[in-house]
Amino acid sequence: MASDIEIAQQAVLQRVTKIAQEKLGISDEHLEPYGHYKAKISLDYIDSLQDRPDGKLILVTAISPTPAGEGKTTTTVGLADALNRIGKKAIICLREPSLGPVFGMKGGAAGGGYAQVVPMEDINLHFTGDFSAIALANNLLAAMLDSHVHHGNSLNIDVRRITWKRAMDMNDRALRDITCSLGGPANGYPRQDGFDIVVASEVMAIFCLATSMKDLRQRLGNIVVAQTKDQKPVTARDLKAHGAMTVLLKDAFKPNLVQTLENNPAIIHGGPFANIAHGCNSVMATKLGLKLADYVVTEAGFGADLGAEKFIDIKCRKSGLRPDVAVIVATIRALKFHGGVDVKELDKENLPALVKGIANLERHVNNVRNHYGLPCVVAINHFTFDTPAEIELLQKKMAHHEAPVIVCRHWAEGGKGAEDLARTVADLIEKVPANFQFVYEESDSLWDKVTAIATKIYGASAVTADRKIKEQIKKLQDDGYANYPVCVAKTQYSFSTDPELRGAPTNHELNIREVRLAAGAEFIVMVCGDVMTMPGLPAVPSAEKIDIDENGRVVGLF
The missing domain is CATH 3.10.410.10 (Formyltetrahydrofolate synthetase, domain 3)
Incomplete structure (x- = not known):
């Protein structure tokens, strides 16, 4: 079978203006095209939709990730395509990929097989420049902070208590802890500094939680960057940096519209990691999707213990969003890995290991149903190595959890392979109301x-x-x-x-x-634990395989 990038390059894309008009009713004057196949949606148009009713929100999450792969984004795309195939008006809301994992361990992050968002190369690389704008805003604040100290320090900042770091969208362990401002008085005060990856920057989190340009500016001004010598907080507003930071983000703040391989609309905007940040696409994008479609399929990063918890306790708490159902993605290969099987042996049937590994899925299902209060579906992302005995065992073991287990083949068949999942999800939304709840109360310490x-x-x-x-x-x-x-x-x-x-x-x-x-x-x-907010590249980074061929086409990107 062709690779993900080969499938994406063979796709017949429709112009983004056609997708917007025919699928969403958005006319050309409300779009800012970036070429033929991606565009930003104007904020004025988004404001005009406020009186429309909201659609239903479907949260896609997963078991704890493994080297075997789970396919959460792939399932998100496949489910939305399937909903459209069975006559529902559905849209996807996803995060933008970071260049850290693209060039590091993971490769591309736009789905896989015949369940992808496209143009895949653009989405995985520079896209519309949002991450560059976020890095610039972050680093402008860092530069203005150091400049203020250099030019007299009227705010009385204690250089030993500067907490604001610089950022870049790349894995570079050498920048985790550095000493800056060397070279004499003209270069400022030498001090210890460091870099975070852009997806861990507070600017990224603000970008994804802000509900308007005014809210964005207000939140940027509230960033605490340091303390004074008498230990009072110093903010970006004190440095008069928040206005210029907002200007750098004004275009990036508009959500991005692209499409799936089946020419269904997808909004991709923002991208904090879930292991080091809050792991959800922008509130602006999700709320926009709910105004444009009857069903919005979104995802939260990594497993339901990280991404989904933060989706619930941070994004939903701050925005008022409430999911109607959750889909937990798993693979039989990954469950066998959780049962102790070596990665090289995962393609072989191993029922005892599968039984042991199902404990990971069971805890995630329990969390989603009993701690988040959401109806739940388990989506088994099918691999050709999965045996009938393994599938039967998994369905039998999960039967008492009141979470249907649906085998999905969207990777190989696109939306057609996820129609059973789509029908099950839509049916659950209609028949089983969510009893949404937070993990803790706001008033708790x-x-x-x-x-x-x-x-x-x-x-x-x-x-x-x-x-x-x-x-x-x-x-x-x-x-x-x-x-x-x-x-x-x-x-x-x-x-x-x-x-x-x-x-x-x-x-x-x-x-x-x-x-x-x-x-x-x-x-x-x-x-x-040992988690780093600036990851490092592995011994053999994915970047070694990424190249451009004699015809100018990207190769090796997943």
Whole structure:
């Protein structure tokens, strides 16, 4: 079978103006085309839709990710195509891929097989320049901060308490911790600094949570970048940086419209990681989708313990969005990996390992149904290696969870292969109302919030932190940030902070090693375990395989 990029390059795309007009009723004057196949939707047009009723919101999440692959984005695309095939008006809302995983471990991130969003190369690479704009806004603030200190420091900033980092959209471990401003007085005050990947920047989080340009500007101004020598917060507003930052983001803030291989509309906008940030596409995009279609299919990053929890406790809490149903994506290969099978042996039937690995799926289903209060469907992303005995065993083991298990073949067949899933999801929405709930209350203390996530969702026995971290959390609590939600940054590969603990581990501890205030995004980041907010490239990065051929076509991109 052809590779993902070959399938995408063979696709017959329609002009984005045609997709907008015929599928969504958006006329040309409300679009800002970036070539023939991608466009931004104007904010004025979005504002004009406020009185329209909202469609139904479908959240696609997954089991804990493995090297075997789960196909969450692929399933999101396949489900939306299938809904359109069975006569429903559906649209996709996805995150934009980061260049970190594209050139690092993952390759492309626009779906796979015959369930993709296109133009695949553009989406995976520079797209419409949104991430570049976010990096520029982030780094403008960093530059203005250092310039202020250099030119007299009238705000009395303590250079030892500068917390704002620079950002770039690339995995580069050498930039995690650096010393800047060397070379004498003309270059400023030497100090310790560092870089985050753009998807971990607070500017990215603000970009994805803001509900209007006014809200965006307000949130940017609230960013706390440092403390004064008497330990008072210094904000981007104090530096008079937030206006210019908003200007840099004014075009990027408009959602992007593209299409699937089956010429159905897809909105792709924003892209925070879920292991180090809140893992959801922009609120602007999701709300727009709900005004344009009867069904919106969106996803939250990584497993239901990370992406879905943050979707619920951060995005939904802040925006008023409420999903009607959740789809948990799994593969039999990945479940066998959680059951202890080596990656090289996953294509072989192994019923005992599958039984053991199903514990991971069961915990995710339990979390979605009982802690998030959502009706749930399990979508098995089918591989040709899956045996009838394995499929039957999985369906039998999951039967008592009140979550239908649907085998899907959208990777090989496109929307046609996910029609059973589409019918099941639509039926659940009609017949089983959601009993939506948060994992913790806004009034809970910050420590109680992270404890609730750890014990209810991760299966941890306790949360631990050293005295310094506990003092920082208490100070944030006392300084007026007690009502903020918590954003846990930890490995995506396990419910625990140890990526090697597969399945559904219990009685582990969640250790908090760092606390960050995101005052503009309005959440507190708790960094746990060994997770890094600036990843590094692997020994053999995907970039080694990406090239351009003699005909000018991109090759090796997934």
